[in-house]
Amino acid sequence: MNTVPHPVVPERIMALLDGELPTLEARVIATHLDACAECARLAERLRSTSQQLSAWNVPNLPAKVEKSVAGLIDGTGSNLKTDGPALPMGLGRWTWGRRAILWGGTMLAVMVALILALPFRQRFKQETMSREEAYDGKLSQLAVPRPQSEARSQALPLNSPVTLSSPGVAADSNGLFHGLGDHVGSSFSVNGQPLTDQQSKIFSSAIPAPMIARTVSLVIVVKDFAASRSSLDAILARHRGYSAQLGVSTPENAPRSLQASLRVPAPELSVTVSDLKTLGRVENESQTGENVTRQHVDLAIRLKNARETEQRFRSILQQHTGNVVEVLQVEEGIARVRDDIERMEAEQTTLEHRVDFASIDLQLTEEYKAQLNPPGASVSTRLHNAFVAGYQNAAETVVGIVLSLEEYGPSLLIWLLILGLLVGLVARRYRRKAAAM
């Protein structure tokens, strides 16, 4: 293209051909075109280029699109992509945003379902475990005693696997095992053979009464703390209980509280708890029961064995004579066994005490009423203190930021670098793709 200075800028000639010039200027340039061969040639080239462009034809719009838009006007718009049934406007196409919302919603729903299902699963697991434990306990109890009755003649193998056809089976007042509730048809079986009434009677008599160590936890808010304290003592005296531990806290400008660990006879537990509840408003209550039957039975057997051993040692000492060394060895044995016996007796006593006396963890809290205190420091002092505290906080914040940057800055920088590289790569690829379109 000729770039030699010319009275008419080439772009103006193009504008003239496009009809983009004001009338006056258009007339001037048109006159110039008649006189200037170079400009006329340029105009001709521009016209010819546009002419060539007109070769680029586009086929007619397919009828299905027309039909789809016509359907939209009629309110029965069909989707071009799917040719499916009419959809309400805005729902016809799945955009990325909608897909993201759909996926996000689905994920959220699944998460909520999982969160809701988790407690049920845990509870189910706990129930299953406790049922299995209870069942195992029964089996072990069945195996401990050796029934001496005539039932032994029936040669029931106690070490045989005893299985419960289904849960919910208990012994009745006659000592016979029967199903309970929905499990009326349930029964014990040994090696797959159902138990007879006679056999089930032996089992039920072999099972000792359960030993349960009960613990109750109570949090009570009382209005009159002093009166409640007196009532607590009265309740304990009435039910023949005692406090194993008791602590009272009386802080300033705060509610008073009492924490006590009480012991009451097990049969009196429910009555005592009911009486304690009358002290005030129960804020929290929980009850637990620990089955210590197995521990007690084990301890009893070990104790019995130890006593028998001691007895044997003593009879050896009395009936047999030997040298001094042998006598000393036997006496050492007796001392050792006696030590074990005393320790086990103490354990047994403690265990029985835990069963005989239920434990109540009590917390009494006073219903606090705020009291009007005389104003403390003056306004100027408070302003000064606030300013000092604010300054200290600001300084600590700055120091904290600097320390954090020092501590995590280098790692952060590395991660940012990696992230930046990744983002840069993706962005470059995106730009390249976008430019190609």
Added chain:
Amino acid sequence: MNGTPGNSGLERPATAETDEQLMVAFSRGSMDAFSELFLRYKQPLYGFFRRRVTDQAQAEELTQDTFFAIVRASSRYEPRALFRTYLYAIAFKILRSYRRKTALRATLFGNEAGSRQPVLETHSDAELWVRQAVAKLERLDREILLLREFELLSYAEIADLLRLPLNTVRSRLFRARMALRDLLATSAPKSSPTKLAEREECV
């Protein structure tokens, strides 16, 4: 200059109402007005997309989307500018959105263009030659040229649509025309139409 480009001319019915009047009537509930506008602009709009998108089905869908958008936004229409400018502004927005999505999809999941079946259309040598030459222009120059030559927008309308100064539009349009003239003069079609079509890129 190129007042009647290809077959993109409007099928103007014998109504004297302007586009703006029809759009106002449509915004007040006249379905006939919309039918009239659709008749006038269905082909130019399809041409707009067809010249810018490789996939014919996509061009059809984008055309449909633009009319859907017009319908959806009809209640908010105010005749502050020419309807034609309004229409192409919406079309351009939809096209940009489509390009963004396609580029993002290609970036993340690889190029989808290869998986598509080429559209079997009959093209003349001259047409393919022109398309190839236009495809070689710089992106913005190409856009301005197409808007002027095929959509017949004025310089001011193009400037408004692309958010460019008027002088930039004029100088770039001139540059694009000169470049195209050189391309058309030098790169005469040497391959068969089929080969040209295979090499053709999205304009």
